[in-house]
Amino acid sequence: MRNLRLRRAARTSALGTAALITALSLTACQGDGTTAADDAAVEPTVSASQQPAKSPATPTKTPDTAKDTNGSDSASGDAKGSGPGSVQPAAKQPRNTGDSGPATLACDGGNTRVTLAPVTRPVNHMLLTVTNTGSKACNAYHYPFLRFGDAQSAPRAVEASKPQAVVTLAPGATAYAGVMTESADGSGTGGYSTKDVTVSFQGREGSGSSGPSTDITLGKDVYVDSSAFVTHWQTSMDDALMH
Numbered sequence: 001m002r003n004l005r006l007r008r009a010a011r012t013s014a015l016g017t018a019a020l021i022t023a024l025s026l027t028a029c030q031g032d033g034t035t036a037a038d039d040a041a042v043e044p045t046v047s048a049s050q051q052p053a054k055s056p057a058t059p060t061k062t063p064d065t066a067k068d069t070n071g072s073d074s075a076s077g078d079a080k081g082s083g084p085g086s087v088q089p090a091a092k093q094p095r096n097t098g099d100s101g102p103a104t105l106a107c108d109g110g111n112t113r114v115t116l117a118p119v120t121r122p123v124n125h126m127l128l129t130v131t132n133t134g135s136k137a138c139n140a141y142h143y144p145f146l147r148f149g150d151a152q153s154a155p156r157a158v159e160a161s162k163p164q165a166v167v168t169l170a171p172g173a174t175a176y177a178g179v180m181t182e183s184a185d186g187s188g189t190g191g192y193s194t195k196d197v198t199v200s201f202q203g204r205e206g207s208g209s210s211g212p213s214t215d216i217t218l219g220k221d222v223y224v225d226s227s228a229f230v231t232h233w234q235t236s237m238d239d240a241l242m243h
Contacts (some may be wrong), residue, residue, distance in 0.1 A: 001108070003100035019057050024053065040175070053168060056128050058115060061238070065213055067137050069168060070155045071126050075134070079111055087194050091193045103136070103138055103139050103168045103169075104212055105134075105136055105137070105138045105139065106138060106141055106201060106202070106203050106204065106211060107132060107138035107139060107140045107141075107169060107175075107201055108138075108201040108210060108211025108212050108213075109199070109200075109211060109212035109213050109214040110171075110211055110212040111131070111132060111133060111134035111136075111138055111200065112132055112133055112134075112138070112214070113131045113133050113200075113216040114128070114129065114131075114199050114216065115128070115129045115216070116128050116129075116179070116197055116199070116216050116218065117129075118222070119241060121182050121241075122179050122180070122241060124182050124183070124184055125178060125179065125180050125181070125241060126178075126179040126180075126181060126198065126222070127176060127177075127178060127179070127237060127240060128144060128146075128176065128177040128178070128230070128240075129171075129174055129175075129176055130144075130174065130176075130177075130199075131169075131172070131173070131219075132169035132170065132171050132172060132173050132174075133171075133172075134171060134196060135171055136172065137168055137169060137170050138168070138169050139166050139167065139168050140166070140167040140168075140169060140175045140201070140233040141166060141170075141201070141202045141203060141204055141210075141233075142157075142202045142233070143157045143161075143175055143177060143197070143202070143204045143230055143231065143232040143233060144199050144200065144201060144202075144233070145195060145200040145201075145202070145228060146179065146198070146199060146200075146230055147197070147198040147200075147207050148181075148192075148194050148196070148222070148224045148228070149192060149194030149196050149197075149224075150194075150214065151224070152193075154228060154230075155179070155180075155224075155227050155228035155229050156228075156230075157229065157230055157232065158229050158230070158231045158232070158243045160243065161178075161231035161232045161234070161240075161242075161243055162232045163232060163233070163234060163239075167233045167234065167235055168184050174217075175233045175234065175235060176233070176235075176236065176239070176240035177230055177231050177232065177233055177234065177240055178227070178230070178231040178240040178241045178242070179229070179230050179231075179232075179241055180227070180228060180229050180243075181206055181222050181223060181224045181225075181228050182223050182224060182225045182227060182228065183225065184235055188225030188226045188227035188228070189225060189226045190225060190226050191223055191224060191225035191226075192223070192224060192225075193221040193222065193224075194218075194221060194222065194224065195217055195218040195219075195220065195221055195222070196215070196216070196217060196218070197215075197216045197217075197218065198214070198215050198216070199213060199214045199215075199216060200213040200214075202212070203213035204222055229233070229243075231243055
């Protein structure tokens with residue numbers, strides 16, 4: 001009986017020792033697990049603390065990008081003229097005519113140069129040319145008054161030659177009028193020869209001559225009869241000589 005009790009006591013002691021070893025093993029395992037969890041919890045914290053050290057490199061470009069987008073300082077904004085601080089392109093300027101607005105000044109002998117020369121076609125025709133020599137635009141109203149020699153009346157005007165709009169001459173520009181001096185078939189009467197011609201201009205109202213006139217001395221005599229006429233001022237020689 002005594003031996004049996006001793007065996008049971010030894011077995012119980014062995015079991016107790018095994019249980020103790022098992023408990024210690026579990027405790028050690030739990031200690032390792034806790035350390036791993038702590039390490040896992042620490043890693044994100046280190047990563048977050050390192051991230052701000054890299055982030056300033058990217059935000060430093062952000063202000064420039066914002067300016068480019070708004071068009072305030074970027075070349076793109078200036079080109080489009082859409083940025084609040086951009087310089088707007090200047091409005092297209094009109095061609096310089098020497099006047100700040102529509103011409104109201106009448107062309108006359110004081111602001112023009114006038115010439116009168118014969119042409120080969122049509123026959124018995126001459127071309128009257130007026131050039132604006134002033135610093136402002138002027139209007140060549142209606143048609144010129146011509147006086148050949150000592151004639152008491154001026155040649156008639158061809159109403160069919162009246163342009164749709166007043167001929168305006170910028171400084172340096174030229175207008176034309178065609179002049180027929182005698183009929184080709186000899187039907188005219190009261191003919192005479194002269195070298196002297198006086199050219200007068202009309203105002204807007206067309207009620208008579210206006211401003212200084214111009215005296216021209218031709219190189220040779222021209223024959224003038226009752227069939228003589230003059231056209232309205234034209235912008236081209238062809239239009240002036242088509243009548």
